[in-house]
Amino acid sequence: MTVLAAIEGSVNTIGYGLAAIGPGIGVALVFAAYIQSSARQPESAGYNRTWLVLGFALVEALALFGLVLAFAV
Template sequence: MGLAAVSGQLGALGYGLAAIGPGIGVGIIFAAYIQASARQPESAGANRTWLIFGFAVVEALALFGLVLAFALS
């Protein structure tokens, strides 16, 4: 038997696999914020800045993966 041929939109499969990392990252970021706010509620405002910054960086990585998936196809 020969090797199985793979055809179709491999960019969609690649982006689907690349989206797993940012999905886990967003979950970790929000879990850390909730835990920090529960431990010290008075620091929730200062931690919210880092929450938004971390979320933006992780989502930017997901968008780079989307662009790269379509650019290479």
């Protein structure tokens, strides 16, 4: 008797899981840079917060593109 295991599902989900690693690291680097810059010069925290939000939005856009492409194919 031969039993074969069937793999069901989409390989796209594995690809998205791997693609989410990049934006995850990117978000960590953006926030780490903000915390470091605010610790060095606390008076510039308000100015740097603008760049924090912009960097976060751009990096998260990459994750959303990966999510959309995982379902598009």
